[in-house]
Amino acid sequence: MKTRIYPLEGVRNFRDFGGYASRYGGAVKPGLLFRSGHYGEASPADIAAIEALGIALQADLRRPDEREKQPGRWSAPNTITHDGGRETEAPHTRFLQEVEVNAEAADGWMNTYYQLAPYKAHHTEMFGDWFRHLAALDGDQAGVVNCAAGKDRTGILCALTHHVLGVSEADIREDYELTNKAVNVSLFLPDAAKYFNDMLGKHHDTEVYRPFLGVRLRYLETAFATMKAESGSIDAYLTDHLGVDEAMQQAIRDRLIEA
Numbered sequence: 001m002k003t004r005i006y007p008l009e010g011v012r013n014f015r016d017f018g019g020y021a022s023r024y025g026g027a028v029k030p031g032l033l034f035r036s037g038h039y040g041e042a043s044p045a046d047i048a049a050i051e052a053l054g055i056a057l058q059a060d061l062r063r064p065d066e067r068e069k070q071p072g073r074w075s076a077p078n079t080i081t082h083d084g085g086r087e088t089e090a091p092h093t094r095f096l097q098e099v100e101v102n103a104e105a106a107d108g109w110m111n112t113y114y115q116l117a118p119y120k121a122h123h124t125e126m127f128g129d130w131f132r133h134l135a136a137l138d139g140d141q142a143g144v145v146n147c148a149a150g151k152d153r154t155g156i157l158c159a160l161t162h163h164v165l166g167v168s169e170a171d172i173r174e175d176y177e178l179t180n181k182a183v184n185v186s187l188f189l190p191d192a193a194k195y196f197n198d199m200l201g202k203h204h205d206t207e208v209y210r211p212f213l214g215v216r217l218r219y220l221e222t223a224f225a226t227m228k229a230e231s232g233s234i235d236a237y238l239t240d241h242l243g244v245d246e247a248m249q250q251a252i253r254d255r256l257i258e259a
Helices: 044-051 064-069 091-096 103-119 121-136 153-164 169-182 185-200 206-213 217-231 234-241 246-256
Strands: 033-036 055-060 078-080 142-146
Touching: 033 153, 055 121, 078 121, 091 103, 091 185, 103 121, 103 153, 103 206, 103 217, 121 142, 121 153, 121 246, 142 153, 153 169, 153 217, 153 234, 153 246, 169 217, 185 206, 217 234
Parallel strands: 033 142, 055 078, 055 142
Antiparallel strands: none
């Protein structure tokens, strides 16, 4: 797909994660599955472009404090949210305020986040709701998954959606890593580091901030490894922990896979 990334003005990392081949035959339909960052800075042109996509379902994976600080300027008719997980400040901000922070510690912090994220109660409830509502959509209604940056919580749920749809492991990982291109991490990293250092009153090395702007494949692998260790397999995580049974998965495949 040549049009996978949508270059919107105020919405980061908006892209189509359909279009991949499926082991069930055919391919995932393009134009029905999207992923992105938040909509708190969406421009009128962004909103018009998004509304033209026919998105009926949105899983907004942000915590309630995130939604309050940056209310979305757009939302789908059916938007999944959760009031759990409230924080007084972002967990990664607390980490960055510590005295001794370096690039290795930042990488480790993010990897630990991926170990914990699949079993946070508010995440699993929203993950399960996403699949339940996705299975019930009609015709060509589309869905979108978003969080603050559209890369970590969103990355895990989109990878699980791909797994249900029979997308290969190689393509799941390729789509996950596409965040680094979509947000152009290397270009914006120096300015982002200066912004956060000024805001925090710190002098962290620029590389400290890379894990918080982009993604690394081992983070997703950590999330999958945790599911396998805790639930026995990714399939068992879906059925036993999220309540996404085989009938629901088949309904999603029937609707989203084309020959």
